[in-house]
Amino acid sequence: MSQLISYCFPRSREDQSNPLERRISRGGGESQSRAFTWRRLVSSYWSDWVFIGALWIIYLSISRIPGHRREFSLRELSLQHSYAEDERVPENMLMFITVGLPLIVMLPVASFVARNAWDVHNAVCGLFMSFTMAGVITQAIKLLVGRPRPDLIARCQPPPGQQDSPVYGLSNWKMCTQKDFYVLNDGFKSFPSGHSSLSFAGVGFLALYLAGKMHLWDVYGNRNRAWFALSPLLIGAMVAISRTQDNRHHWQDVLVGSLLGMCVATIAYRTYYPHLAHPTCHLPMLPRVASDDTDDQVDLETGVRLLNDQQGIPRQSEEEEVWRRA
Template sequence: MSKIAAMSSTCSITGNKSESSYRIYARPSTQQKDAAALSLLIVRIYKGLKQLDPFHRRFSLEDKSIQYPYAVEERVPNWMLYIITSILPLITMIIISLGLKRSMHDCHHAILGFILGYSSTLVVTQLFKITVGRPRPDFIDRCQPVNGSTDATVYGLSTSDICTQTSQSILEGGFESFFSGHASTSFAGMGYLSLYFAGKLHVFDRKGYTYKAFIVASPLVVATLISISRTMDYRHHWQDVIVGSLVGFSFAFFSYNQYFPPLHSHVCHQPFAVRLKEPEPEHTADFSFHDGSTFKVSVTRKDGEIVHKSDYATTPEELNQV
């Protein structure tokens, strides 16, 4: 403060800029290109993996864990799964961001983050399914072994060659137990929605509002129930469900934090700034001191908030004393 008081009266301030010059918003065309390119790439990879046959792991006809009945009707079929875990979260976030927040910027980040996490989960899940090749709990019923079949005498295991199942899709699907796709996609979609709720409600602000906890936990409860239904249909072992849930939520957590601040931040309700060039400052002030040092202050409006930045340059003599 003493140096500022002793400074010479050399001060220059730039003029105001129009508000449109400092507001940073992604253009609608850029938003559409980002989402479309990312979606197209992931969908192509996923479709390519779906065309590959899973690894046929050897199994034992005496293994009780794969002798459950094959359920033709599932409690949560695929079409219902995608509506609950993808369409419903997207519609909810769009309503909140555009209807309540009135922010296209928030909507853009919410959708991109969701697409990143959900699509990545689909690809990784399918990749593990076809490479691991673990038999499902209902595999023997799918396989329909030849009457009188027994395990090999040398290694004590059997192969899919003993199966009489005429439907190739039912038989191949029997080797896609690890890990659960219903569990991973449920926690990827509903887990992301839960994180989105937590950020908007500041659930970790240490004020202890119970209703916030219920809102944040509700998507996770839905994801958990969907995951449990897979063991009720004998489609997955409990290990498949647990691993799938952890993988799905991990991708949700990773993708959310790519576009939004951590939940403990005081601005966790706001998305990160878009990846564009920094705006030019509205005001700048340069102060010169008698000893030759300078002090510069700039004021910038970024995402609707005023940001101050200051730079202090010392003399060469002072730098040598540090």
């Protein structure tokens, strides 16, 4: 089992004396490790938690707003698909795929393989950052665009014999007889696909997390591990495809939603982890400046905190600094 874990989750092949993994000294003095403490955790990441909570509130607040309802033609064939009462991926299953599945995979890896308390926090915080950011961006675009879904006419239930306006040749939502306004208003939220963006925001973050732990972007090549690390993306693709099967979205909605979710997942991942080509990409980023770190040297020209390794070599930026449990 230990050999299997070592094969799937290799550490950096570089010298273990790599200063990126060493203890960091304060002002060139005695070295000290970035050990996990609740005080340092709160001091470093309280603003992230507030930001995630605010995004969650915004997402829930705007998800049921009617938004813009674009005019449409009753003769448009792309809007005449049937309305599916039961979706292939309902919202509870989407939440499991987006949040539950990544947590089921990342928490054991961070707790028992990496054995790193900072890694546990960064994985969870990054995942919720990705989910809430993707949700807010997707819903905001939906409200502004107001593109009809492929099943809009079935949702609308126009009166028998209803025709498009003879002047401009289009109809609007006011001629619909649908009594359920949620069903009707939701029919104008096709672009982009929320299921696609949220699923790729979750499983995309998971794929990046596994890719970092497995060092897929090093110079050695890791074909077998790549199949496992990137397999979550297949789940996201299946969720996205199901939206076209349910007549909920056009293919453009699914494509843009998937790309949006993956972009947000990449941004959230890079907030807490180094880039995948970094020699220590399996480690989380260094905790941010805490109240007990005020003695660190500061570059007066750039305002960047200077951190020294045990050999006293100054580092001009902490962006690539990472932390490993001592």
